[in-house]
Amino acid sequence: MMRSDILYFSENILNWYAVHKRDLPWRAEGCDPYRVVVSEIMLQQTQVPRVIEKYTEFLGKFPTIEGLARASREDVIRAWCGLGYNRRALMLQNFAQEVVQLYEGKIPDNPKVLMILSGVGTYTAGSIASFAFNKPEPAIDVNLRRIYMRFFYGRDQGLPMAKEEEKKLYVLVKSSIPVDKSRDLHNALMDFGSLICLREKPLCRECVLQKQCGFFPLYAVKKEKVLFVREKRVEKGVREKGKHVPNRIFRGRIVEFVRKNASRSLSIDDFGMIIKKDFKGEEREWLLGLCEKLRKEGLIDFVLVRGLITFTFR
Numbered sequence: 001m002m003r004s005d006i007l008y009f010s011e012n013i014l015n016w017y018a019v020h021k022r023d024l025p026w027r028a029e030g031c032d033p034y035r036v037v038v039s040e041i042m043l044q045q046t047q048v049p050r051v052i053e054k055y056t057e058f059l060g061k062f063p064t065i066e067g068l069a070r071a072s073r074e075d076v077i078r079a080w081c082g083l084g085y086n087r088r089a090l091m092l093q094n095f096a097q098e099v100v101q102l103y104e105g106k107i108p109d110n111p112k113v114l115m116i117l118s119g120v121g122t123y124t125a126g127s128i129a130s131f132a133f134n135k136p137e138p139a140i141d142v143n144l145r146r147i148y149m150r151f152f153y154g155r156d157q158g159l160p161m162a163k164e165e166e167k168k169l170y171v172l173v174k175s176s177i178p179v180d181k182s183r184d185l186h187n188a189l190m191d192f193g194s195l196i197c198l199r200e201k202p203l204c205r206e207c208v209l210q211k212q213c214g215f216f217p218l219y220a221v222k223k224e225k226v227l228f229v230r231e232k233r234v235e236k237g238v239r240e241k242g243k244h245v246p247n248r249i250f251r252g253r254i255v256e257f258v259r260k261n262a263s264r265s266l267s268i269d270d271f272g273m274i275i276k277k278d279f280k281g282e283e284r285e286w287l288l289g290l291c292e293k294l295r296k297e298g299l300i301d302f303v304l305v306r307g308l309i310t311f312t313f314r
């Protein structure tokens with residue numbers, strides 16, 4: 001890859017960001033590592049507008065990492081209400097407990113150390129290092145991958161990618177981070193991926209990278225329909241009122257039910273009717289399977305005695 005292409009890319013993205021950056025609450029508050037971690041975990045699998053609503057509320061309840069580490073699981077899961085994927089709430093609390101126990105409440109800045117902690121994979125480690133500590137560590141999510149692959153390779157790359165390609169991409173992203181600008185560049189790429197280089201129908205005609213983007217010539221000659229057709233992944237789930245509903249939705253309903261009805265006993269069929277609009281007796285096994293999985297993940301607990309189920313938080 002030519003150094004001049006990399007420079008052109010970073011400079012133009014940063015100039016674009018200086019004018020168009022989004023006003024997000026976790027940016028306005030400086031770069032307190034705890035707050036960065038909370039926002040990053042929330043932003044995994046939840047849309048920005050929903051995170052904006054919940055972020056301040058959550059930090060109002062748990063303003064410090066020590067406070068989150070000490071809180072009851074029940075309170076943390078309750079505070080997570082509305083964000084979905086409740087396991088993240090527990091992972092965040094486990095992370096807080098580990099940081100308090102092992103690092104006296106100071107979040108490490110080294111990605112390799114971060115990755116030993118609960119809930120932190122390659123992306124989250126890079127994002128904490130770059131957003132909280134401004135370290136030149138790539139945080140490669142789908143948006144960032146899409147922008148780099150389009151610009152540098154002229155390809156609209158989805159997942160999965162071969163290991164070798166992942167490595168090459170990592171090196172490329174790292175080399176594109178200007179000195180002391182890791183935080184800005186990552187923020188810029190997040191906004192650019194959400195506002196310009198969109199997954200479907202990117203706004204190539206108004207893009208500041210257009211002149212050297214490897215993807216632009218393709219975009220200019222082919223029809224969008226041809227370029228951006230994607231196979232939809234069908235999530236595991238069951239039919240409800242004639243529509244396919246992912247298990248993730250039912251899991252969310254179960255946790256929501258327990259939030260409001262801890263210690264209430266009811267028959268499995270009554271419980272089933274609350275969780276699924278057209279629940280039938282033959283779906284008991286499926287329903288109990290979901291509950292069992294939530295129990296294994298530490299989100300809920302329950303006892304089943306003579307057909308009556310009683311829930312509690314762990």
Ligand code: SF4
Binds near residue numbers: 202203208213214
């Ligand atoms: S020209 Fe189009 S594909 Fe290339 S970076 Fe800009 S928006 Fe993305």
